[in-house]
Amino acid sequence: MMEQTTIRKGTSRIVRSIVVALVVTTLAGCATSQGSDPQPSADEIHRDLLVLDAHMDTAINFGRECWDFSEAHPLESEIAQVDLGRMAAGNLDGGFFVIFTSQGPLTAEGYRAALEHARQRSDTIDRELAKFPEMVGLATTAAEAEALNAQGKLIAFKSIENSYPIGDDLSLMREFYEAGVRMAGPVHGGTNQLADSSTDDVRWNGLSPLGKEWVGEMNRLGIIIDASHSSDAVLDQMLALSKAPIILSHSSPRSAYDHPRNIDDNRIRAIAAKGGAVCMSSIFLSELDLSGERGELFDRYDSIAQMSPAEQRELSRRWRALDATQPLWGSSFDQYVEALLHLIDVAGVDHVCFGTDWDGGGGIDGLMDITDLPAVTARLIDAGYSREDIAKMTSGNVLRILRAVEAMRER
Template sequence: MGLALLLAGCATTSEPPRKAHRDFLVLDTHLDTPLHFARPGWDFAGHHDPATDLVQVDLERMDAGALDGGFFAIYTDQGPLTAKGYADALAFARARSDLIDRTLSKYPSRIDFAMTADDARRIDRAGLRIAFKSMENSYPLGEDLSLLQEFHGRGVRLAGPVHGANNQFADSSGDQPKWNGLSPLGRKWVAEMNRLGMVIDPSHASDAAFDQMLELSKTPLLLSHSSGRWAFDHPRNLDDGRIRKLAAKGGAICVSTIFLSNMKMGPERAELFGKYEHMDTLSPAEQADLARKWRALDTTEPLWAADFERYMAMVLHVIEVAGVDHVCFGADWDGGGGLPGIEDISALPKVTERLRAAGYSDEDLAKMWGGNILRIVEAAQDPAR
């Protein structure tokens, strides 16, 4: 009887088992993977050998890294601010949106589209992967903000005004100031995003544009793929002061693996990047050759002078500054992200292990992996209702 009482006492005082990485709802806010969707001979559900394929996100890797889903980006390169430039960009963005729909709809038993946070939770409960859509660079809208309604209808729930160069809406972090933040049209863009219930993404925007979006937006901002300037002083990264202001207004920074160092973009890498962005024009053999050359260059001239350890140091710093209610993940997979030790999404469980070792709880991890993102999606959509 004494032994029975001892065992009963142990049972009542022992802590419940901690959740495994795959028990969390794990989201990534910026997946550039759609650039692979039109590749000849390529299948999102297929096996892709890293030696001969550069993709970082596919259904097999989503299973391996327990990535439950994320935002598949409609990325449009910046072009001239002319009627023809806008028309060409709009045609491209519409086609990319259609490509995402067409590709993911091939796998109804594995992945489904989400329009709301409740959709995401329902899809997760059904055991499927979650596909939100985002718009990286609003340049394709031209000067017609009514087109935001069209892309909302296409399922876009997260959008940024600008990319690597200034455009009609805002100054870019990668360019010299033109508007000193948002343009007059950019301020109207913020209002229309709020009206439609779409989340505003200041990634790639200048500091001044970020400040103005933070001031003007009636709902929290979500940086889909940005790093902390603490790790590397680069205008693409967000400084601690702005991270605190973002958190104070309910927003979140989804930490990226990019710009933890200078980008080493020599002539050989630039040539490979040019081919990478147009892989839909390459045969399967040419795609494999591109991957082999890319991997070989990684051994002699890595794109980034950083690794998993440096990434986690930055993540832990950002959490300390912002708090667990205002951090999430958007590594910039298939868009230049990934580092030694965290090469693709199959490595995501390592992030959970490291956060565990730093003392973060199940509740903390649930917020950072998906809860904060869905909270902000809901916050944007509530006024629209």
């Protein structure tokens, strides 16, 4: 299965070219011309694009007993939204696998525990990727990502969600850079030693003094700054301080749903003016429903890698059953598309990307896992966007920002 999926992904363009050539040859002496050649379908266009997602929490599933990352798992019976099998089928070429650390106490002990967790999560990503070298490779530059794609391999970047684990030691960012991290955000759901969170109390009125130094260190190392989860004041200060473009790896327009995790139009324009991009997410297009059983399962998902196969299956079964009766989000696919088109209209096609928050709470009816991504491409085509426009949004803008950050490091 692994070899077959890799061949299908890596040679899809060649195979389609051969098929088209055979059809043209066969029909050459038959019926008269029926007009221009048929246009490629949205699925075909999507498979030909380089498609990256800027924020995938899939590493939460790495290390699960009897769970194979290389397989294409059926969504109906599996909680994970991303695996190599579904990626290789032509829906997603790669993206940023997240080293996530939940916010803990701002103490020496809290920092030590968080650092140990982040190091382990980074190592876990490395071990999982190493199992399937014929299918996927770790990329640390835009050129490496393009080279992997040219080889027919899937692309894995690393990112950090919440830089809390570095404590007050900025030199630890170099350690994570050397481990392959190329994107990082300062904060998550709770205000920490670096910055105010968009969903917690204000402590610093933006970045802390250490957080301002963190911005400079990110520029110096060549790591993309991710402003998702940061407060508005933090984002404003990042834009003023950073000498490289900034990204929001998984955020939605505030016009679609008024929530502090989302971004307003003026700040979308400010990010675009500095060369950055906003990656459209599927979260907070409505209120999050974590009541009752859904909240219990959400909390348990964090430890799925420590569960027995039977416990994993039961968690997945209950999770998917709730999708029909108590979805995490009350938004529809049409609402998602409307918000996406608004984001494009405000930012421009050069400053939009995708970060659905797979395996971290993302996904709505009609966009529940990566097999639904061609539907997004189809809607963009219907809205009049060209293949070139869509290619910028599916990967070109992220790789452009990565190149800008790489150039900053070299300088």
